[in-house]
Amino acid sequence: MPGLILASTSPRRKQILEDLGLPFECIPPGIDEEAVVHGAELTPADGALVLARAKARKVSNREGRGLVIGADTVVVDGSCVLGKPRDEEDARRMLRRLSGSLHTVMTAVVVVDARRGCEVAEVCQTEVKMKSLSPEVVEAYIATGECWDKAGSYAIQGRGGLLVEKIRGSHSCVVGFPIHVLDRLFAHLGYSIWHFML
Numbered sequence: 001m002p003g004l005i006l007a008s009t010s011p012r013r014k015q016i017l018e019d020l021g022l023p024f025e026c027i028p029p030g031i032d033e034e035a036v037v038h039g040a041e042l043t044p045a046d047g048a049l050v051l052a053r054a055k056a057r058k059v060s061n062r063e064g065r066g067l068v069i070g071a072d073t074v075v076v077d078g079s080c081v082l083g084k085p086r087d088e089e090d091a092r093r094m095l096r097r098l099s100g101s102l103h104t105v106m107t108a109v110v111v112v113d114a115r116r117g118c119e120v121a122e123v124c125q126t127e128v129k130m131k132s133l134s135p136e137v138v139e140a141y142i143a144t145g146e147c148w149d150k151a152g153s154y155a156i157q158g159r160g161g162l163l164v165e166k167i168r169g170s171h172s173c174v175v176g177f178p179i180h181v182l183d184r185l186f187a188h189l190g191y192s193i194w195h196f197m198l
Contacts, residue, residue: 002065005024005025008028008069013071016175020197023196049108051072056069060112064114069182071110085153101130104127106124120188122184124169125169
C-alpha cells in the first residue's frame with residue numbers, strides 16, 4: 001500500500017485528513033501560484049484544477065513515491081473570482097460583495113500515483129448563501145483575523161460559519177477538501193480509502 005502525501009501547507013486540509021484517521025505526510029509543494037496561472041485564460045474551475053495539479057505533480061516528481069494529493073479552492077461570485085485577501089480593505093470589499101448573495105465555492109482535488117505514473121482529478125462545486133452582513137459584523141469578523149489566507153475572506157468551519165445562511169452541496173468542499181471526492185478518486189486508482197485507515 002503506497003503512503004499518502006498531502007502536497008499542501010493548509011492546516012484545514014491537514015486537519016480533515018487527521019480527522020479521517022488517515023496516516024500521511026505533509027510536504028509543501030513550494031510553487032508560485034500566481035506564476036502557474038499567469039497569462040492563462042482559464043475558467044475558475046480550470047484555474048483551481050491547474051493549481052491543484054501543479055501542487056500534486058511538483059511533490060510527486062520530487063518524492064517519486066506515494067499517492068500525492070493536491071487541492072485548490074476558489075470562490076466565485078458571478079463572473080468574479082475572489083482569492084485570498086491582500087489586506088483589510090480587500091477582505092472588507094469581498095465580504096461586502098458576498099453579503100446577502102449566493103456564490104459558488106469550487107475545490108479541485110488531484111491525486112497522483114507516483115509509482116504508477118498516473119493521476120485522477122475532479123472539481124467539486126457548492127453553492128453558499130451568505131447572510132446580509134452589517135458593517136459592524138464585517139468589521140468584527142475581520143478583527144478575528146480568521147479571514148487571512150482564505151479564498152473569499154471567510155472560513156465556514158470557524159466563526160465564518162456565522163456569516164453563512166445555508167449551503168447546497170458539500171460542506172467539506174467549502175472548507176477546501178471534499179472528502180467524498182477524495183474517496184472517489186482513490187477508487188478510480190484502484191484503492192479503498194478505508195484500507196489506509198486500518
